[in-house]
Amino acid sequence: MSDRLNRRGSLEPHDPRRPRRSLVTALVLTSLALMATDHLAGADGGSPVDPLRRAVGEVYGPVENAATTVVDPVAALPSWVRSRREMAADLESARSEADQLRAQLASNDYDRNRLQEYDDLTATAESLGYALVPARVTAMGSAQSFSRTVTIDAGARAGLAPDMTVVNGQGLVGRVLRVSATSATVLLVTDADSTVGGRVGSSMKVGFLHGRGDLGEGSRLDLELVDQTYVPKAGEPVVTWGSQDGAPYVSGVPIGTVDSVYSSLRETTQRAVITPYVDFSALDQVGVVVPSGTTSDRAVIEVDGSLR
Amino acid sequence: MNARNLAIAVAVSLALVLQTTVFSRLTVEGVAPDLVLLVVAAVALRHGSQVGLATGFAAGLLLDLAPPADHVAGRWALALLVVGYVAGRLTSTGEPRPGQWLGAAAASSFVGTSVFALSGLVLSDPAVATGELLRTIAVALGYDVVLALAVVPLTLALLERAEPDRVRVLGLSRP
Numbered sequence: 001m002s003d004r005l006n007r008r009g010s011l012e013p014h015d016p017r018r019p020r021r022s023l024v025t026a027l028v029l030t031s032l033a034l035m036a037t038d039h040l041a042g043a044d045g046g047s048p049v050d051p052l053r054r055a056v057g058e059v060y061g062p063v064e065n066a067a068t069t070v071v072d073p074v075a076a077l078p079s080w081v082r083s084r085r086e087m088a089a090d091l092e093s094a095r096s097e098a099d100q101l102r103a104q105l106a107s108n109d110y111d112r113n114r115l116q117e118y119d120d121l122t123a124t125a126e127s128l129g130y131a132l133v134p135a136r137v138t139a140m141g142s143a144q145s146f147s148r149t150v151t152i153d154a155g156a157r158a159g160l161a162p163d164m165t166v167v168n169g170q171g172l173v174g175r176v177l178r179v180s181a182t183s184a185t186v187l188l189v190t191d192a193d194s195t196v197g198g199r200v201g202s203s204m205k206v207g208f209l210h211g212r213g214d215l216g217e218g219s220r221l222d223l224e225l226v227d228q229t230y231v232p233k234a235g236e237p238v239v240t241w242g243s244q245d246g247a248p249y250v251s252g253v254p255i256g257t258v259d260s261v262y263s264s265l266r267e268t269t270q271r272a273v274i275t276p277y278v279d280f281s282a283l284d285q286v287g288v289v290v291p292s293g294t295t296s297d298r299a300v301i302e303v304d305g306s307l308r
Numbered sequence: 309m310n311a312r313n314l315a316i317a318v319a320v321s322l323a324l325v326l327q328t329t330v331f332s333r334l335t336v337e338g339v340a341p342d343l344v345l346l347v348v349a350a351v352a353l354r355h356g357s358q359v360g361l362a363t364g365f366a367a368g369l370l371l372d373l374a375p376p377a378d379h380v381a382g383r384w385a386l387a388l389l390v391v392g393y394v395a396g397r398l399t400s401t402g403e404p405r406p407g408q409w410l411g412a413a414a415a416s417s418f419v420g421t422s423v424f425a426l427s428g429l430v431l432s433d434p435a436v437a438t439g440e441l442l443r444t445i446a447v448a449l450g451y452d453v454v455l456a457l458a459v460v461p462l463t464l465a466l467l468e469r470a471e472p473d474r475v476r477v478l479g480l481s482r483p
Contacts, residue, residue: 035380
């Protein structure tokens with residue numbers, strides 16, 4: 001117990017329930033210094049806080065994975081059973097469709113030639129065939145944190161690295177921010193800080209998609225088109241435009257459809273509101289786009305749909 | 309590490325994991341209850357603002373760094389150390405009455421989420437509209453008060469078990 005002099009100069013005992021002024025000052029200043037460091041250094045990329053985040057992720061990532069593994073089967077038992085059945089049905093129908101196509105290809109030369117043409121046409125679309133590492137969402141940030149991030153149960157050991165594209169069955173989910181050995185943090189495209197290069201599918205016009213920071217089923221994205229004369233129509237699909245070497249976003253991943261269009265005289269760009277295909281309030285199974293042939297601690301879904 | 313600090317560390321870690329995994333699936337308009345904040349408030353109610361302040365800082369730092377957090381580090385640390393300080397000053401005995409701790413939990417929730425949101429406005433960390441911000445704070449306050457009915461008594465019981473009555477025997481404020 002440290003005693004201290006009060007204003008009148010007499011010694012008064014320190015109340016153990018009251019904090020010492022030095023402690024208050026030290027902790028407040030530490031918080032402020034940390035915020036300043038992370039905010040200023042984080043703007044250029046490599047923040048000195050990142051190793052700390054990684055270290056804490058190494059400890060809490062596996063714990064979060066384990067907690068989800070324990071809780072999920074109980075919470076999602078009905079949907080789990082149903083989706084297993086649905087997956088089996090999907091696989092069955094895909095197989096029969098493939099068989100049918102193969103039979104047609106073998107039977108008819110004319111069809112084969114036409115197919116060659118379609119092949120050429122779909123060569124562009126073939127960039128959509130990426131190898132995927134499957135992962136599950138284990139933890140989600142709450143609305144109070146005002147940033148839209150989730151943790152997934154795949155990390156560096158599964159072949160993940162920062163700035164990889166994350167998708168699910170419906171479309172674009174986000175990108176990998178940082179990885180630990182067994183978990184990774186993903187920035188969702190709905191985050192207010194997220195910007196994705198987008199392309200209106202039917203006209204190939206490019207623009208930038210910004211998140212609004214809202215979560216839930218009604219989440220929307222804003223699309224600012226570079227070409228101000230072009231007015232996208234409602235219902236037009238928007239896909240990713242893609243960056244060099246596919247980082248952070250690979251090209252041709254479906255994002256959503258145009259909901260409505262606004263244009264202001266003051267601003268020089270059109271602003272379209274996009275409804276994403278993905279329901280960000282119910283994220284579960286996702287895939288991380290990796291280069292084909294990546295070594296991973298789990299099965300990788302290869303370009304041709306096979307598991308490796 | 310003595311029994312008290314161990315109990316606090318266990319309670320904070322458990323709250324952090326539950327908050328990010330289980331309760332992130334049970335959200336109200338995207339808002340998950342702030343379990344870590346409630347644990348910090350309970351610790352402060354039991355052990356005073358000196359311990360509350362330190363616990364709040366450590367728990368907040370963990371919340372800033374543990375995945376899936378991506379905001380500027382130090383924001384929850386600042387918010388929760390204020391929560392620890394304020395909640396610790398609300399009672400002087402270490403034996404909060406039910407009405408008292410429920411009020412303290414509500415005040416803590418409001419103060420904590422507000423300080424966090426304000427630091428975000430200053431840093432313009434994610435650019436969020438003020439209306440959205442106030443709505444989120446209000447929803448969080450309601451959800452936190454409901455969860456406080458379970459979290460605060462559980463944490464107080466855990467702390468009591470870890471260190472039965474020792475503080476009050478040794479404490480100078482109660483000879």
